[in-house]
Amino acid sequence: MRALPTNVEEVARIIGRDKALFLVGALPRYERRNHGDGTVRYDIMAYVPTISRLKPDHALSKLLGYAVAGRLSKAFGGSLLRLESCREIYRSYRDRMVREFYAEGMRASEIAELFSITDRTVRTICCDIEKPSNKMLREPKASQSFADANGEKLRLSSKTRNKISKRVLPAAG
Numbered sequence: 001m002r003a004l005p006t007n008v009e010e011v012a013r014i015i016g017r018d019k020a021l022f023l024v025g026a027l028p029r030y031e032r033r034n035h036g037d038g039t040v041r042y043d044i045m046a047y048v049p050t051i052s053r054l055k056p057d058h059a060l061s062k063l064l065g066y067a068v069a070g071r072l073s074k075a076f077g078g079s080l081l082r083l084e085s086c087r088e089i090y091r092s093y094r095d096r097m098v099r100e101f102y103a104e105g106m107r108a109s110e111i112a113e114l115f116s117i118t119d120r121t122v123r124t125i126c127c128d129i130e131k132p133s134n135k136m137l138r139e140p141k142a143s144q145s146f147a148d149a150n151g152e153k154l155r156l157s158s159k160t161r162n163k164i165s166k167r168v169l170p171a172a173g
Contacts, residue, residue: 005084014075015068021093024083025115026063044085050077095125102126 004012004020012020029042049058051073060069072081094115101111108122115122 002089004089005086008083008086011072011076011081011083014071015064018093019064019068021086021090023064024086025090025094027083029085042085044083046081046083048073048076048079048081098122098125099129103129 003009004017008020008024011023015023023046024044027044027046029044032041032043033039034041046060048060051070054061054066054069054073054077056066058069060072063069064072094117098111098115098117101114102108102122102125108119108126111117111122112119
């Protein structure tokens with residue numbers, strides 16, 4: 001595992017590495033131009049309210065959960081938190097989490113929204129993962145496909161399937 005920048009490491013000691021990386025990825029970036037050479041840098045900043053002002057509907061509470069935001073507030077309350085981007089570290093964390101969510105059956109659009117990326121990026125990250133079939137998890141439909149002897153699909157209603165199963169399966173006795 002790569003070492004985190006000092007200011008992100010401080011946050012990680014309080015809320016955990018994964019939550020700190022999630023925070024870095026979720027916070028907005030503010031453009032800062034270096035007036036000398038014209039380079040553009042991005043700052044990641046968030047105001048951390050004092051514990052008395054932290055409410056469940058505060059942005060940090062919604063992002064991290066109220067308990068985790070409370071720990072952050074106890075340590076940094078009333079200050080502006082400036083974090084370095086950790087771009088490569090965050091990207092590897094994001095990709096790992098995207099793969100986990102995808103493998104668990106979460107939709108690409110839901111994952112994309114969670115990490116503020118596109119559906120296509122999710123599919124690119126997960127191109128080598130076979131998504132589990134949700135067919136076994138869903139309730140059967142009222143009519144289901146069956147193939148006849150010639151391989152042609154037949155659509156049978158649940159009423160017809162029940163009649164067939166009563167004829168074929170012996171009654172429980």
